[in-house]
Amino acid sequence: xxxxxxxxxxxxxxxxxxxxxxxxxxxxxxxxxxxxxxxxxxxxxxxxxxxxxxxxxxxxxxxxxxxxxxxxxxxxxxxxxxxxxxxxxxxxxxxxxxxxxxxxxxxxxxxx
Amino acid sequence: xxxxxxxxxxxxxxxxxxxxxxxxxxxxxxxxxxxxxxxxxxxxxxxxxxxxxxxxxxxxxxxxxxxxxxxxxxxxxxxxxxxxxxxxxxxxxxxxxxxxxxxxxxxxxxxxxxx
Numbered sequence: 629x630x631x632x633x634x635x636x637x638x639x640x641x642x643x644x645x646x647x648x649x650x651x652x653x654x655x656x657x658x659x660x661x662x663x664x665x666x667x668x669x670x671x672x673x674x675x676x677x678x679x680x681x682x683x684x685x686x687x688x689x690x691x692x693x694x695x696x697x698x699x700x701x702x703x704x705x706x707x708x709x710x711x712x713x714x715x716x717x718x719x720x721x722x723x724x725x726x727x728x729x730x731x732x733x734x735x736x737x738x739x740x
Numbered sequence: 741x742x743x744x745x746x747x748x749x750x751x752x753x754x755x756x757x758x759x760x761x762x763x764x765x766x767x768x769x770x771x772x773x774x775x776x777x778x779x780x781x782x783x784x785x786x787x788x789x790x791x792x793x794x795x796x797x798x799x800x801x802x803x804x805x806x807x808x809x810x811x812x813x814x815x816x817x818x819x820x821x822x823x824x825x826x827x828x829x830x831x832x833x834x835x836x837x838x839x840x841x842x843x844x845x846x847x848x849x850x851x852x853x854x855x
Contacts, residue, residue, distance in 0.1 A: 658841065659841055661843065661844075669848075670830055670846040670847060670848055670849050671783065671830070671832075671844075671846045672846070673843045673844065673845065676843065716782065716783065718783075718844075720841040725841070726771055726788065726790060726834075726841070727785055727788065727798065728773075728785070728841075728844055729785075729799075730782045730783040730784075731782060732780065732781065732782035733782050
């Protein structure tokens with residue numbers, strides 16, 4: 629079935645440093661979604677990317693979808709303690725699918 | 741947050757006992773999902789429903805059954821709980837009436853411990 633590989637599994641950064649997590653698939657994706665889960669919380673939708681080469685920004689967060697639609701990244705500029713949590717990428721298993729497959733997530737720790 | 745509740749929020753049970761988790765939504769969304777989350781595995785789909793009485797298996801469905809008799813309720817049953825089913829269970833919903841691959845909205849989760 630559909631697999632999305634996400635790296636790194638863990639990332640510890642000093643507050644103010646940048647952070648990037650990467651998501652890769654062996655197959656072309658119809659779209660990709662990103663979710664954030666705070667410690668003890670539930671996953672919360674951040675954004676969906678659909679177009680090849682798409683770049684979207686949400687304040688300090690920049691999301692990219694690769695030209696071949698097989699990879700994506702989330703970059704956070706100047707991390708803050710409020711960015712702590714696990715970031716997941718997720719992709720539907722094929723264009724007509726309603727099953728969302730999640731990467732294993734990147735757990736971000738921010739040292740004040 | 742979308743109107744999704746899960747009950748119970750925490751449960752401790754013994755191996756071999758049946759357990760039912762409930763997900764209730766007030767959004768009238770068509771699709772409902774059950775995931776389990778374990779360290780190192782991320783979120784894995786157990787079962788999902790695409791309408792009343794319409795369900796299908798996900799990646800890790802063995803040992804679980806589901807039922808959906810009303811749009812708003814999706815039940816997950818562990819017929820005979822095992823320690824390997826100790827996990828955090830999340831319900832999610834999506835409004836896929838348009839046929840597009842929609843955002844999923846998650847409930848608060850249920851922490852299940854099987855002793």
